[in-house]
Amino acid sequence: MDIDRTGLADFLRTCREALQPEDVGLPRGQRRRTSGLRREEVAALSHMSADYYARLERRRGPQPSEGMVAAIAQGLHLSLDQRDHLSRLAGHHPPARGAESQHVGPGILRILDRLDDTPAEVVTELGETLRQTRMGIALLGDASVRTGPGRSLGHRWFTDPGSRSLYHPDDHGYLSRVWASGLREVIALRGPRSRAAALAEDLLARSEEFRQVWATHEVGVRPRPVKRFVHPEVGLLELQCQTLSDPQQSHSLLVYTAVPGSESHEKLQLLSVVSAP
Structure with missing residues (x-):
């Protein structure tokens, strides 16, 4: 499967902007202007560098590995359907569901x-x-x-x-x-x-x-x-x-x-x- 860079970037941005800090256990702060989470916050939740994540939203950088996709899906608190969609956009087959899955709902x-x-x-x-x-x-x-x-x-x-x-x-x-x-x-x-x-x-x-x-x-x-x-x-x-x-x-x-x-x-x-x- 080939990566859909535009679709991946748009989907990541939409999911990020739909989340609020309190949705993921982060403090909101008094001077917050960003709609939803910041890129660096998603990167931290996904255990990757802010630069790496930002390049994905900008349609650049290497194809993310299955492990990276799984980490982003968890960081963005995606549902199973959203996780599977993210995997396909990144050019991978969706991972297993059910008892074999490591993805926390x-x-x-x-x-x-x-x-x-x-x-x-x-x-x-x-x-x-x-x-x-x-x-x-x-x-x-x-x-x-x-x-x-x-x-x-x-x-x-x-x-x-x-x-x-x-x-x-x-x-x-x-x-x-x-x-x-x-x-x-x-x-x-x-x-x-x-x-x-x-x-x-x-x-x-x-x-x-x-x-x-x-x-x-x-x-x-x-x-x-x-x-x-x-x-x-x-x-x-x-x-x-x-x-x-x-x-x-x-x-x-x-x-x-x-x-x-x-x-x-x-x-x-x-x-x-x-x-x-």
Whole structure:
């Protein structure tokens, strides 16, 4: 497919001008004259240089890669239909939808953008974190540095003992059952050639504990509503986890909150201070 530079430039500009700063979690400021977002704001949201993005809107520069297109689609909070249209304009076939998709829907993103002072993350059905709030990073660590199968918390749980240190030791056995049960259910849903099945095969080859838990054929083991974390800076945190699901993308928004006035609530406030940029 060939790139449609004029169509791409016009579409990017239209989508950018339709967004307001508050739509993407940015402050408006008192002297703002731009209609919609500025180019440099979209570039920052898309993790690319302002010059690179500006050249696309000016019908110049190289053809953006599929990765660049995906980053722009996420930065502009595009819907799936808009993302697919952007891909075609850039000369690429649209990426997969559903369980294989890494594109977080705009509705989930709008909520996440308003939760910067609350630990929250968007995860796939395999436990891969796609987006985090600032406090989500402070609580759970920066997911952007993880690659390969290790992007899945379930995979890290059975292959990297250090990944368990954030969770209360008394919960480790139950959480192992949760991960194995959930993975078995996803495989039944997605099939024996799915990424979930490949993840299970890898774990069977690498973890004796996983082999033992897997052999029980448990299903329906659900996470407890209160999660206990042992954070290296603030200690024990007892947090309730609320979940908002996007069935179209098989993604979940996890929001971690503490009971107001509790010791965990005070520790979350302290964590917010010590992790402030």
